[in-house]
Structure formats: C-alpha cells, structure tokens
Amino acid sequence: DADVTQTPRNRITKTGKRIMLECSQTKGHDRMYWYRQDPGLGLRLIYYSFDVKDINKGEISDGYSVSRQAQAKFSLSLESAIPNQTALYFCATSDLGIGQETQYFGPGTRLLVL
Amino acid sequence: QKEVEQNSGPLSVPEGAIASLNCTYSDRVSQSFFWYRQYSGKSPELIMSIYSNGDKEDGRFTAQLNKASQYVSLLIRDSQPSDSATYLCAVIDNNNDMRFGAGTRLTVKP
Numbered sequence: 001d002a003d004v005t006q007t008p009r010n011r012i013t014k015t016g017k018r019i020m021l022e023c024s025q026t027k028g029h030d031r032m033y034w035y036r037q038d039p040g041l042g043l044r045l046i047y048y049s050f051d052v053k054d055i056n057k058g059e060i061s062d063g064y065s066v067s068r069q070a071q072a073k074f075s076l077s078l079e080s081a082i083p084n085q086t087a088l089y090f091c092a093t094s095d096l097g098i099g100q101e102t103q104y105f106g107p108g109t110r111l112l113v114l
Numbered sequence: 115q116k117e118v119e120q121n122s123g124p125l126s127v128p129e130g131a132i133a134s135l136n137c138t139y140s141d142r143v144s145q146s147f148f149w150y151r152q153y154s155g156k157s158p159e160l161i162m163s164i165y166s167n168g169d170k171e172d173g174r175f176t177a178q179l180n181k182a183s184q185y186v187s188l189l190i191r192d193s194q195p196s197d198s199a200t201y202l203c204a205v206i207d208n209n210n211d212m213r214f215g216a217g218t219r220l221t222v223k224p
Contacts, residue, residue: 036215040122042178042202042216043158058211101146101206106159 004106006091012112013061013081021076021109031094033073033103034058034066036087043090051075052073081113118205120215129224133190137203137215140184146206147179149188152217153184153199161201162188194223 004025015048034046047066056101065077127133150158162177164170170177176189203215
C-alpha cells in the first residue's frame, strides 16, 4: 500500500464550486505539505503543517484553505474554484530534523476547473 | 529572479553518455539540497540529497555542490532510456521552506 495517498485522483469541477482534496499518510511524519504543479513553473507550495495545531501559508495560499484533521490527514479546499486553479496538486510529507527533510509525495490529483 | 533556477531543456543525450543537470539558487544561507526525478504523469521521487561542498556519489548518480557559487549539479553516468524524466532541483531556504526549480526534462535516446 502507498505511504501517501490522495483522493480524488482526478476531478472536474465548475467555476464557483467548493471542492476538497484529501491526503492521508501512513509514514508517521509530522510535516505535511500541499503543492501545485503547473507546466514551466515547477512545484509551488500552497500550505504546510508541522503538526496538528500548526498551519502555515506557503508561496501561493490565496484562494485555498487547509485542515489538519489528524497527524495522518491533511486536506486542501478550494472555497470557490476558478479556472486558473486548474493544475496538478501534490501532497507530501517529511520527518523532522536536519537531514530528515526528504519529502515523500502522493500520486497527485489532476484538477480541471471549467 | 527565481529562487531556484534550472534550464528547462529538453536535454537530449545518447544512451551510455553522461547527462549533466545544473541548478543555481539565490538564498546564500541554504544548507540542504535535493534532486528529485519525476516521470511523466507521476509524482517526484528523491534521487539524491547533499549538504556539504563537493561530490556525493550513489551508483550512477553524482551530486555536486558549490556553496560559494550557489550551484548544485547532478551527473548521470552511463545514461539509460529509463533515466528519461524531468529532474527537479530543490533547496531548503532561510525560512526552512523547500523551494523547487521548474525542472529539466531529460531524454536519453537509445
């Protein structure tokens, strides 16, 4: 079984709809991240969480919100989807400490906003 | 200026050749550096991490770091068609955030 899972894997929605992307991990890591990937722009950090009570904005948090329901679960919400949020979204986890920053990625969610 | 810069490619090398991938970063105090490989339609996976100046070898892969020049590279020896992928450079910056480059697409031709 995969250590980092994401649901759904693909989603088509309409402008203005609220959607939630979910991420679960079995690695026991405290840190979790949400990225989006766009052609030519690489991975950009949306939000990250270092533990259940810690939520931090990343580089491009506008239009997104997150919830860390448990150590193993971190969800990303688009309150009112817009077409330029069409992208590939990745969840990732990492451990604590210097030398432990390797991030382990989920399989990704392809989102299309019409 | 982007914090982590890579040539987008595509970089094309023949099978058996050495592929050289380069990355520069802007945050002088960065201490941790990573190379991820991403196959088309898949998620990134870690290939190498490097923390000290010099070379670090792992099989056919060698990471090279020069903090004075703010430069990190990845060499792939004896390149194979299965190495064809996008290679992402990542750097932990002064805020302890991991910043990714846009990636270099590598094609190894049989």
